Amino acid sequence: MKLKRSTRINIVVALFLLFVFLMHVRIVGKVIKYWPNLGRDVESYDRRFDELKKELPPHGIVGYVSDNVVRDGIHATQYALTPLIVAGDTERALVVGNFHGPAGQTELVKDPNLVLIKDFGNGVRLYKREAE
Amino acid sequence: MIYLLALSVVLPTLAGFFLVSLFWPKARASARHSVLKASLAVGFGLGLSSVVFFLWLLAGRASAAWLFVAEIAVLAGLAVVVLYRSRKKEDSPACHDLHTDSSEPRPIARILAAVFAIALCSAVIALAFVSLARPHGVKDSWSIWNLRARFLFRSGDHWQESFSPLVMWSSPDYPLLVPGTIARCWTYIGEETQVAPATVSIVFFAATITLIVSALSVLRSRGQGFLAGLILLGSVHFVDSGGHQLADIPVGFFVLAAFVLLCMQDRLPQHAKRLLFLTGMAVALAAWTKNEGLLFLVAITAARVVAIWLTKSGWGRLRQIVPYAAGLAPVLVVVAYYKAYIAPTCTLIAPQTLQTVADRITNPARYLEIAVTFARKAFDLAHWTVLLLTCYGLAAGAGKPKEERLGITTAAIAILFMLAGYFAVYVLTPYDLTLHLRWSFRRLLLHLWPGIIFICFLLLRTPEEALVGRFQPREAQ
Numbered sequence: 001m002k003l004k005r006s007t008r009i010n011i012v013v014a015l016f017l018l019f020v021f022l023m024h025v026r027i028v029g030k031v032i033k034y035w036p037n038l039g040r041d042v043e044s045y046d047r048r049f050d051e052l053k054k055e056l057p058p059h060g061i062v063g064y065v066s067d068n069v070v071r072d073g074i075h076a077t078q079y080a081l082t083p084l085i086v087a088g089d090t091e092r093a094l095v096v097g098n099f100h101g102p103a104g105q106t107e108l109v110k111d112p113n114l115v116l117i118k119d120f121g122n123g124v125r126l127y128k129r130e131a132e
Numbered sequence: 133m134i135y136l137l138a139l140s141v142v143l144p145t146l147a148g149f150f151l152v153s154l155f156w157p158k159a160r161a162s163a164r165h166s167v168l169k170a171s172l173a174v175g176f177g178l179g180l181s182s183v184v185f186f187l188w189l190l191a192g193r194a195s196a197a198w199l200f201v202a203e204i205a206v207l208a209g210l211a212v213v214v215l216y217r218s219r220k221k222e223d224s225p226a227c228h229d230l231h232t233d234s235s236e237p238r239p240i241a242r243i244l245a246a247v248f249a250i251a252l253c254s255a256v257i258a259l260a261f262v263s264l265a266r267p268h269g270v271k272d273s274w275s276i277w278n279l280r281a282r283f284l285f286r287s288g289d290h291w292q293e294s295f296s297p298l299v300m301w302s303s304p305d306y307p308l309l310v311p312g313t314i315a316r317c318w319t320y321i322g323e324e325t326q327v328a329p330a331t332v333s334i335v336f337f338a339a340t341i342t343l344i345v346s347a348l349s350v351l352r353s354r355g356q357g358f359l360a361g362l363i364l365l366g367s368v369h370f371v372d373s374g375g376h377q378l379a380d381i382p383v384g385f386f387v388l389a390a391f392v393l394l395c396m397q398d399r400l401p402q403h404a405k406r407l408l409f410l411t412g413m414a415v416a417l418a419a420w421t422k423n424e425g426l427l428f429l430v431a432i433t434a435a436r437v438v439a440i441w442l443t444k445s446g447w448g449r450l451r452q453i454v455p456y457a458a459g460l461a462p463v464l465v466v467v468a469y470y471k472a473y474i475a476p477t478c479t480l481i482a483p484q485t486l487q488t489v490a491d492r493i494t495n496p497a498r499y500l501e502i503a504v505t506f507a508r509k510a511f512d513l514a515h516w517t518v519l520l521l522t523c524y525g526l527a528a529g530a531g532k533p534k535e536e537r538l539g540i541t542t543a544a545i546a547i548l549f550m551l552a553g554y555f556a557v558y559v560l561t562p563y564d565l566t567l568h569l570r571w572s573f574r575r576l577l578l579h580l581w582p583g584i585i586f587i588c589f590l591l592l593r594t595p596e597e598a599l600v601g602r603f604q605p606r607e608a609q
Contacts, residue, residue, distance in 0.1 A: 008527040023366035042268040075275040083287035
C-alpha cells in the first residue's frame with residue numbers, strides 16, 4: 001500500500017508531536033527526581049559558615065582542614081567563604097576546620113602549632129597558627 | 133529587586149537589538165525578522181554587557197551608578213543611530229522574501245506553532261522548577277561560574293585574587309561572559325540573589341530556541357522553524373541543562389548564531405559585509421564564554437576557507453575576512469587582554485611536558501576509548517532525533533539549498549573541526565581520561581547540538597513544500 005505524500009507528512013508530524021510529548025514526560029520525571037534531596041547542600045554550607053565569616057578578614061588566604069575525603073567539601077567551603085581564598089593546606093595564619101563527624105577532629109589536627117580559636121558548632125572550627 | 137533584575141537583562145537586550153538592527157538589512161516590518169533580531173539581541177546584548185562590566189572592573193570599579201550611566205549612554209547612542217538610519221530610503225526587497233512559504237500560515241504551521249508554544253512554556257516551567265530545586269545549579273556551576281561571579285561581586289578592588297593558582301580546580305582561566313553577566317546583574321540589584329544566575333541560564337536557553345525557530349522561519353518556512361524548535365525542546369539533555377547555570381547553552385547559542393548569520397549572508401550577498409560583521413561578533417562572544425569558543429573561532433575561520441575551496445565559490449570570497457575580522461576585533465581584543473594579563477594558564481596545558489605529551493599521543497588505547505565514548509554519548513543524545521529526522525527526510529525529501537551551499541558547508545566542516553579539536557584535547561588531557569570524558573563530553577556536544585539541528589533542517593524540504601508536492605517558487609530577489 002502506497003501512502004500519499006501528504007499522508008506521510010502528516011504521520012511524521014504526528015510522530016514529532018508524540019516525540020515531544022514523551023520527551024517532556026521524561027523531563028518532568030527528571031525534575032521531580034530533583035525534589036526529594038532539593039540539592040541544597042551548597043546553601044546549607046552558606047548558612048553553616050555564617051558565624052565563622054564574621055571572625056575572618058574580608059580578604060586574603062586561609063587554610064583548610066577536614067575529615068571529608070571528598071573534594072566537594074573544600075569547593076563548597078570556598079564557595080561559601082568567597083572572596084577569601086581557601087587553600088587546601090594548614091600552613092596559613094588562620095585555618096578553617098570543616099568536620100562532619102566528631103571522631104576525627106582532634107586526630108586530624110595533630111599540628112601542635114595549630115591552636116583552636118573558636119568552635120562554632122556544627123563541625124565548624126577556626127584555628128590559628130602560632131609561630132614555631 | 134525583581135525590577136532591577138529585569139532592568140539588568142532588558143537594558144542590554146535593547147542595546148543588542150539596536151546593534152543587530154544597525155547591521156541588519158533594511159526590510160519592511162516582518163514578525164519573522166523581528167523575532168530573529170530579538171533572539172540574536174539577547175545573546176549579543178548580554179555578551180557585550182559582560183564585556184562592559186569587565187572593562188568597568190579594569191577601570192577600578194567606580195560606583196554602580198557609573199556602570200548604569202555608561203550602559204544607558206551606549207543604548208541611547210545606538211538608538212539614535214538606528215533611528216537616523218531608518219529614515220533613509222534603502223528598502224531591500226530580497227530581505228523579507230527569503231522564506232518559501234506564503235505570508236498566510238498553512239494549517240500545519242498553525243498546529244505546529246500551537247504545540248511549540250505549549251512545549252516551550254512547559255520547558256520554561258520545568259526549568260523554573262529545576263532552578264528552585266537547585267538554586268545554585270549543579271556542582272560545576274557553583275564551583276566554577278557562580279564562584280567566579282561571587283569573586284567579581286564581593287571582592288571589591290581585590291577581584292583579581294580569584295585567579296589565584298590556589299583555586300586552580302575552579303578553572304580560573306575560563307572567560308567571563310557568564311560570571312560577568314551574573315555579577316553585573318547583582319551589581320544592578322545591589323545584592324546577591326540566586327534568581328540572577330537562574331534567569332541568565334533560562335534566558336539563554338529560551339533565546340537559543342527562538343533563534344533556531346525564527347532563523348528557519350526566515351530562511352525556509354514557519355513549519356520548518358517550529359519542527360526544529362520542537363526537536364530541540366524534545367532533547368532531554370538540552371532542556372535539562374537549560375536550568376543548570378552552566379556556560380554550555382550560551383556557547384551553543386553563539387555557535388548557532390554564527391551559522392545562522394553565515395547562511396543569511398549567503399542568501400543576501402548585497403548585505404554580506406554587515407552580516408559578516410555580526411558573524412565575527414558572535415564568534416568572538418563564543419570565545420568570551422568558554423575556552424571551547426576559542427576552538428570554535430579557529431574551526432569556523434578555517435572551515436570557511438576550506439568550504440570556499442570545496443564549493444569553488446571563488447577566492448575573491450576571502451575578502452570576506454575583512455568585515456568578519458572587524459566584527460571579531462572588539463571582543464577578541466578583550467579576550468586576548470584577559471588571557472594575557474589576568475587569567476592563569478589553561479589547566480589542560482600547564483602541567484604538560486614533551487615526554488608526557490608524546491606518551492599520550494602514541495597510546496592507541498586512548499584513541500579507542502575516546503572514539504567509543506564519542507559514539508556512545510552522541511547516540512545517547514541523538515538517537516531519537518536521528519530516527520525522527522530520517523523518517524521526516526524520507527517522507528518530505530531533501531531540499532535544494534543551493535544558495536546556502538557555502539554557509540552549510542562551512543558549518544558542517546566547522547562542526548567536524550570542533551569534534552576533531554575535542555578529540556585532540558582528550559588525547560592530550562593531563563586528567564584521568566575516563567573521568568574527563570565522563571564529566572565533560574556530553575556537555576561539549578551541547579555546544580554543537582542546536583547548530584547541527586539547524587543545518588539538518590536547512591537540508592530538508594519544509595512541511596509546506598512537501599504537502600504541496602513541489603517547491604514553491606521564491607518571490608523575486
